[in-house]
Amino acid sequence: MLDPNLIREHPEYVKEGIAKKGANPSLIVDFLSIDNERKILIKEVDGLRHLRRNLSEEIGLKIANGEKPEETRSKVRDIAKEISDKEKLLEEINTRFTNILLSIPNIPFKGVPLGKDEAENIVLGRFGKKRVFSFVPKPHWEISENLGIIDFKRAVKISGPRFYILRGMGAKLERALISWMIDLHTEKHGYKEILPPFLVNRNSMVGTGQLPKFEEDMYKIEGEDLFLDPTAEVPVTNYHSGEIFNESDLPIKYVAFTACFRKEAGAAGKDTRGIIRVHQFNKVEMVKFVKPEESYKELKTLLENAEDVLKELELPYQIKMMCTGDLGFTAAIKYDPEVYMPSQDKYVEISSVSNFEDYQARRANIRYRTKDGELKYVHTLNGSGLAVGRTMAAILENCQQEDGSVYVPNVLQKYVGTDKITKEV
């Protein structure tokens, strides 16, 4: 959430900021009026509590002195009644206060280009060499079905649409990608590996900003306070919720593999074939907790770490910078590395690297103590490194051969145990 003081002191700035994301600036007007009401009520309640306390102590003294406290006692009884009435009002207003704070999105970083939606995102650069094909490259779903390494039909039977089953070398390639990516980030980039639960509670989902606003996109366990991870960002960021670091502990860098579960509620008809948009996919995610003054430096290396995966796999990619309208609810800035898919001659999002500044840290209450003893919110960042299913799709398409086989990128051969995937039964 945003700093309430920032909203109080610079309401116009905040209004403009959230308007760039397409949020309604009237949220800020509402917030300020609730805030005002709340402060008045707090003052009243605090005053009454103070009075009650003093009179109660008086009663104690009177009893000790052998005096009769009845008169004071009935006075306090009346005050207590008044307090409990006002407390109910305060509780109500506190709920409204929190709810509105939770529904105000983060403000874009000043360098983020203004834009309404994904059409106005900016390509910052293209990297890697696109292969010249001597044949018409096939889409990954054809390649994989021909090879017998992905089964789409039976996935529908046992689960439903937007699921898929990996078999044989398909399954092994997926496993290899996960292991290799984690090893790359732990050994080369200095991240600590975490394997978190795939189910998290509501509080965690609120902490990272998935809830309360995007509940319809999340899978919920019926009758329990549990949701399926939409991304490892949720368990890993909340790993430190409510905690206070020492300044010397920062930065903290984690890499985590989880399966990710998404309803894809608003995506009807989009990417219906293949493994690009599915309800369950594997992802390796990097998460950082850093000092505010270092967060943009850390963002840069985070992006480099994500790009490194693509570089080592020798996959052509581009970096897109999200415009204000496509940043999402919680991010202040976001870069999307996109991998080249030959069959469509298009770049497809394969990672997403964001700085949330202190927005998630406030929600999840993650702070650190400076050398001077001051408490401050950390900045949180995360980036996929990478979405494993989409990486597999990219490998299948970019590394396909005319005979239908697929060569395995150098760095993976050790993990897969072969340099070539051929048709299997």
Added chain:
RNA sequence: GGAGAGGUGGCUGAGUGGUUGAAAGCGCCUGACUCGAAAUCAGGUAGGAGGGUAACUUUCUCGUGGGUUCAAAUCCCACUCUCUCCGCCA
């Protein structure tokens, strides 16, 4: 799932109705001593929300929520989590 025990500050651990947001110890910070360090001595050391430029001040928080009472860390109820034993189970 059944039975029992227990949740107090960074940690250990006192506290069973009235200046207790909380003794003591450890840890940490500052100062003194020291060439420096250790030891020792003195002092400081939870968080949230209001108010105040600030010093400071009011209030809330002893797992969570409710109740009793003029007054609750302390009494009552519910829930929750942890630990031990039994059962079940990958």
